[in-house]
Amino acid sequence: MSMPNFASTVLERARAAGAEADLIVDAKESLSLKARDGALEEQAVSATRILGLRVIKDQQVGIAYSEATDADALNQLVDQALLNARYSKPEPNEQIQANRQSLHTDDAQLCPDSQFSAEQRIELALYLERTLASKPQIRNVPYNGVMEVISQHQVFSTQGLSASSRQRMNHLYAYALAADGDLTAMAGKGQATRLGEQLNADQVIANAYHEATTLLQGKPVASGHYDVIFDIESLADVLGAFSIMLSGKAAQDGINPWRNRIGKSVAVTGFQLSDQPLATDGFGYALFDSEGTACQATPLVVDGVLQTLLHNSVTARQLNAGNTGHAQRGPKSPLSVGAHQLHVAPGQHTQRDLTSGEYLELTALQGTHSGANAISGDFSFGASGYLCRDGERIQPVRGITVAGNFYEMLNRISAIGDTAKWNWQRSIKMPSLRFADIAISG
Structure with a gap:
């Protein structure tokens, strides 16, 4: 995987200023769902990308970050990191590593393709909350969720490092509040899989229900x-x-x-x-x-x-x-x-x-x-x-x-x-x- 143009621009500018540097790029796409009383209460979709620059010049370390990659933002990112370094104390043990290598994970293994649609995720979230809440002695399910996160972590450096990892993760969890007269107890369970298709709501429902109702006594x-x-x-x-x-x-x-x-x-x-x-x-x-x-x-x-x-x-x-x-x-x-x-x-x-x-x-x-x-x-x-x-x-x-x-x-x-x-x-x-x-x- 080649270095993105913005990474090259940032590192070249840092080196031109007499500094060594590394750049972290963290990107994330997520879909988070939560249900309440049989209806979808929350549906949050987000996509973020943050650049984090560390420069080392004359044994002084400065960091800065940006969420933008236009030319002005990249120039400001480097300038801010260099300015922060100038006002930091010397750190002789902190150095940009001589890691001139290329390290990249296998998407097929860590970020496999998924056929699990947004509609199926919504139905799963509704089923999770509705089914658990309908069970005897369960007052409500205040904490529940179905989430998918696709994250990418990249590191580049002036020493020639190019490293990238991309992962897909799916989570499902439910915490049930059980009640018997004045007695209440809450318990929850969760599950994590690579693919949404692998999530098993019935297993989480059964475990959370058993734990919450048993602890009532x-x-x-x-x-x-x-x-x-x-x-x-x-x-x-x-x-x-x-x-x-x-x-x-x-x-x-x-x-x-x-x-x-x-x-x-x-x-x-x-x-x-x-x-x-x-x-x-x-x-x-x-x-x-x-x-x-x-x-x-x-x-x-x-x-x-x-x-x-x-x-x-x-x-x-x-x-x-x-x-x-x-x-x-x-x-x-x-x-x-x-x-x-x-x-x-x-x-x-x-x-x-x-x-x-x-x-x-x-x-x-x-x-x-x-x-x-x-x-x-x-x-x-x-x-x-x-x-x-x-x-x-x-x-x-x-x-x-x-x-x-x-x-x-x-x-x-x-x-x-x-x-x-x-x-x-x-x-x-x-x-x-x-x-x-x-x-x-x-």
Whole structure:
């Protein structure tokens, strides 16, 4: 794929001013639908394209962005970035990478053609809300939606980089409010697929209905210490709340609690955590990062021992580490670091091993970010789910608080399931993990 004319114009102008530069171009087309009381409540269609320029001149970095590509806008984009650089402090570790390469994803794999029409999407949205709302004990379905997003991410540089990735994603979700007298409970489920034709509303309806109506009769358990299994969605939320532990940028800033733990144990033996950006069945797939560095699988924790943090070129240079290809930068934002799609490897424990004896299965958490201190690891979340025994749910549970220290909890994993699954957004893949001796307040 050749470089667009506007990209060439921008980069040539930056180089003529004595700067090196890279240009991010993010484009998105989306259709979002929401239903209410059996009618279409919202239909939003959008198409955006934003150019984000980073220039480096005399070790000073400036960024600017534009949504226009006419000649005046492009000239102003370069001039603004150069002006911003002039007033920034020197950043000797930040450089435009010598990535003279061409990286392009396969549209047939990540952005396949779809025959699912707008009319079919509307009918799907109406069916989702109408069918779930008509079920016994369901008062309404306040949050629901059907969405398709086609996104394109491109990176070009004065060093000769040309990288482009295009992806199609479809989402469907529904949250139902159930009621029985004065008792109410809300629960929801979602689904993500490449093609709209693959969405299954009945599956989401059945799961959301069962969860919402079952939790109506939930009650607190006695305060104490329990073994806990977070469902895949809740566990993904918890890991997200403490993602700072993997960030080379946070280590550079001195706030990553694992910054001095490379080569040391951070979890139980058998715990394997990696970033797998090239797994095409996930929606965090990335062939390259925001600096154009080619991505590859990155082992992070092997048998409980921390191997590396996630790095871009700047954090790698400053911390004397290898660049792992995890640069993140939006058109309007400076360079940072982030995971693509994390994987926890399956373990050796069968479902029977995981679910023997008594434990709590937590299926919903409240306050996973406000209730978490990512630096210390301390957390306190509202939770609901089920009290279970030998794999059977024996009582729905609501109105409890789960608390502890996440970093200590990683050393209390008593079982790692032998089957890994994606969360519904397909951003993280992991097996069930059983944590021992977790504090629960009823």
